[in-house]
Amino acid sequence: MRKYILSDLNNKGTKIDYISSLNNQQLDVVFNGDGHCLVLAGAGSGKTRTLVYRVAFLIEKGISPDNILLVTFTNKAAREMTSRCREILKSDIKGLWSGTFHHIANKILRMYIDRLGYRKNYVILDESDSQDLVKTALGYVAKEAGMIKKDLPKASVIQSIISFSQNSQKPISSVIRKLHSKFIHLTDVIGIVKYKYEQIKKETNSLDYDDLLYLCLTLLRDHSDIREKLASKFRYILVDEYQDTNILQADIIDLLGSVHKNILVVGDDAQSIYSFRAADIENILNFPKRYSDAKIFKLEKNYRSTRFILNLANNSIKNNRFNFPKELQPVKNGVEIKPALVPLSDPVSQARFITQRIEELRSEEGVPLSEISVLFRSAFHSVELEVELSKADIPYIKRGGIRYFEQAHIKDILAFLRIAHNPLDEVALRRVLYLLSGIGEVTFLKIKEFMMYKIVKEGLSVEQIDFSGLTLPLRARESLDKVLKYILKVQKYLEKEQVDIPAIIHTAYRDIYRSVLKDKFDNPDEREMDIDVLAEFAKNYKSLESFLSDAVLTEGYKGERFDVDGEREEDVMVLSTIHQAKGLEWKVVFVMHLVEGAFPHYRSLARDEDLEEERRLFYVSVTRAKEELYLTYPISYEAGYSYMSRVLSGPSRFLLELSENVYEKWEIEEDTPSSILDFYLD
DNA sequence: CCTCGCTCATTTTTT
């Protein structure tokens, strides 16, 4: 194969120096990645690099960027990859389609969804919107069936069942049997709730995350002209993190690649960590079966971590039975520090230790904060640490937990924008009206029915509706008037050539929301600042619709700046859930709260496959580290909240099952009773 | 019919 490489290079006279930038395995992918290709890329094996060079190579070879589709796991990753591509090519790349599956599905549906009987101006519901709507559906169904809500699962549970069923393309009944067997006797009712939920979505022209994928697939499958058109457009398709795709996503790729048949997927079965949202590891394992002509590439050389760290990672993952056996081969040379296992007496000591060590790294060893991160299983594990970091004046951003766009006040403001865009947006209208006094469930329904009738049946616009035909209590009337006045005002803005979204946000805030914010929350000033950030972010958009879509599909976290135009990061540290740390690397990594029951999470203990996923998560966490790795856990901690007793559940099994020689034990808490240490560290 | 204040359970991971 190497022969082709040189002749290829000589003939094309390329400007990019592939040979000195990539190793042989990587070069092979870059030059020979035509057709159906599976690239099995271990952690730290330079898979992003390989993808970036592959895209650059295609463009340099003369493929137009709009004939390339690059699917990534986050939109952030897509931005990073395209900007790196731009750097090596030293030219702008316009027209390349890149982003997450949801992002790309949205792009396709905005063009063609009318073919499926939806209007193109649909709204996208995020998970909590979807939950709200399931709750509404549940209300109707419970009433009709004469059941009490108490006897039914919570809306969030039903929502998750519906979602999993959609993403895995399995019937509700089998999802319930597998994931929520205690509700098995309610299968029929849940099925009806799902039906009702679908119906409301259809009526209100809204799509949830799963609909984006499912409808995109339906569109491609059932409308051959659209399929042909798009599949002809995409001469080359590249998919990153393929191990975390679900069946819908794999099928979408299959159809989009059905004309040119150039589908290159990259992934690592050992890093599959999203089965809870129906990611199916079979996609990657069966890729060669799905495409019998598939070429398989392997990237096994690890450029990231020291041999101690890799040794630890290999040692851990070999306890898993269900995956391709493989070992990461270290390449790195130089100073090697053994990973440290650090037991601390409790979460506060743990936080202090990490903070102290970070200070040392920073001041004594000159490690920039941007080269350090702290990872954990669950977002709330970092609370004590956040306190300590703030005390020590160490700037950090946290990824995981509540997202920026999911905060109540941001969702409130977005709801205002949504009803201006579409006054019949059920979820948004309910949210806005509930904020104001005098309007509850019954009054809301009355208003909604009235507006629906006037708009849908009589074809009136909001401006034309005579609301005096609706009898309402005084307070409700006042509240409604406020909202209507707002909608009319904003619709004037929308008629203008250049839509000023920040102005719409500020109008909603000044006219209505400011006073709500003041009594609803105890930190209104802080939240007001968030709303300013939102307005700032909105400046980049020229249509309300695209702004609203991105607000739902963008993964930004609180405190994280939206690096839309690749602004330089300042020197801040990252705290992150392991899920959010996927694909990233740091010189120094702390993995904290390695406590049995927390990590592995107690809900995964019952089934081997779930436990193995937790172990893969551990594997992902340790392979983020380039040079130094600290594994910490508190010996005792308070589970749940303070009314519960202190728990001594002991270190994670992921620590215990590692052989002693892969890390150094580091006991720094002199006040820790040694008997406890002896017991647990045995 | 709405709101407020009480009680109870509740914390995995996310596009």
Next chain:
DNA sequence: ATGAGCGAGG
């Protein structure tokens, strides 16, 4: 500590 759910008052 926070949120959801429920029952009593307004």
